[in-house]
Amino acid sequence: MIRAEEPTAEQVRQEVGALIQAGAKVALSRLDDELARIATVHLDAPGMERVAADPVLAESSVRAIRATLAHWTASVINQPFAPVGPPEDWDNVRIARDLVRRGLDETVLVAYRVVQAFVWQEWIRIAFTLSDDPAVVQGVLEHTSASITDFAERSLQHIGEIMAAEREHLRRGSRPERRETVALLLDGAPVTEERASARLGLRLDRPHTAVVIWVDDTTPPAHALEPVIDLILQVTEARQYVSVLPQTGLAWMWVSGRGPDVRELEGRLRQWPDIHVAIGTTGTGVEGFRSSHRSAVAVQRLLSRSRLRQVASADDARLAALLSRHRDDATAYAREVLGDLADAGPEILGTVRLFVQELGNVKGVAERLFTHRNTVVRRLARADELLPRPLRSNPVEVAVALEIWQWSTDPGGSDAG
Structure with missing residues (x-):
């Protein structure tokens, strides 16, 4: 067997x-x-x-x-x-x-x-x-x-x-203590890095990035900015952070590591169209804490003039400052290149901007806008009707002109589009 x-x-x-x-x-x-x-x-x-x-x-x-x-x-x-x-x-x-x-x-x-x-x-x-x-x-x-x-x-x-x-x-970080510590640091008070880190719960000896968040509404509801603060923590995966509310509808924030990715945040922030985010440089130490915040505030000032963007970083601001150093000439150049497109609504202008960023990938633009591909195609067709020269034959100049135009203090035009 x-x-x-x-x-x-x-x-x-x-x-x-x-x-x-x-x-x-x-x-x-x-x-x-x-x-x-x-x-x-x-x-x-x-x-x-x-x-x-x-x-x-x-x-x-x-x-x-x-x-x-x-x-x-x-x-x-x-x-x-x-x-x-x-x-x-x-x-x-x-x-x-x-x-x-x-x-x-x-x-x-x-x-x-x-x-x-x-x-x-x-x-x-x-x-x-x-x-x-x-x-x-x-x-x-x-x-x-x-x-x-x-x-x-x-x-x-x-x-x-x-x-x-x-x-x-x-x-x-009780709110009064946080505000006091942040105010002292921003005012240049002689607070040691170790003491500031302990009071804020944020390691200042490691890279950190300042963010400014604000809402257009003059009387925003209480806690209106909290979902966006949470979103930034999610996007950055920051384990340490500090945030203060210097006034209603305004939040100053510092997160450990690099700031949020502008493109990712831009897409996910669309559900709160009245809220804007300015991202500073990444710094280290007490001086980095200050300089990062200063750069975020500078971005905030530029961003408040734009009809096309909810989010911008210090890198964006540097490019805008360079392009707009001779603002009158730059604005005239942008108007000449864009023609009637300069007066289009933010939907068409924003779609063209993303089309250039995506190197002509309509599917990529649709995904970033959370809209149908045909909608993007229709907006681009309308843009071609408004431009002096077709977009595909002149993408570089249109990209530069849009970059200038979106930071313009007096963009003109209507929101129809």
Whole structure:
């Protein structure tokens, strides 16, 4: 009688790994369908009453849970036996900071454990559909139990670190103290770098960038700028920052590292058309703190004249200053090159500007404007009717003329287009 050979340990391991990957694919494919049930479990957890009662917090919290579950499943699909690090997505960062600001930071820890237990039960059900071999299913459950437990601990530690940093930011940076420290630094007071860093919660010995945010509305609602502050933190992935509100509708901000990418921010800022952002140079130390802010304010002054842009950086301002050094001559040149296009509305002018930036890629322009390709084509056709010479035969001069025109203090024309 011939006896079948027992599988080797490596063969069992390979089979277990393949089944973990298969199960994770099933879990990932079901995630959005199961999200309503997961959200109910999450928001019904003890201590989550105030989160559940706030639609914005509730939605943000559920997005973070979804991102966390998707991160684990995607990771084990890629490498079934590798440790899974904590999620680094913005949804988790934002909800952690928001909960601290609302004094609700401890609630997420309980809710996280509740969701973990619920998801584990769902995973067990999936595991028993993967194989009829009890030993293999046992191997799947043993490994994934250790993986999920380790992942949960890493994730909670990561969230705890974000919350601790936010609590420290709030503790060190009470609004009056922040404003006082910022005012002293900008006025040139002899504040040491170490002391300023401690009071602001921002390492000044490392690169940081100033940002100015303001709203056109003379009576903006309270907290009107907070979503944009959060957006800038998301775009830059800054772990340290400081912000002050010197007056209603105006925020001064410094973020660790380089400032936000103008093109990315420009696209995402369209949902707040009355809000503008000026980005300074990147600096280091106390003097870098001051010079970065000065450059951001200079950009703000230039940007306030423009009909075409919501966002600009110090690099943009340098180019504008160079082009406009002889402003009358530069404006006359721009008017001559643009012809009737100079009086077109911001939609057409902005589309032409992006068309030049994208090197004639209509699809790229449409994606940046979040509009249909045919809309872009129609606007460009209208621009050709208004230009003295067709855009494609004269792109460089049109680009230079638009760069001058968008910073003009008296652009003229109507907004029709």
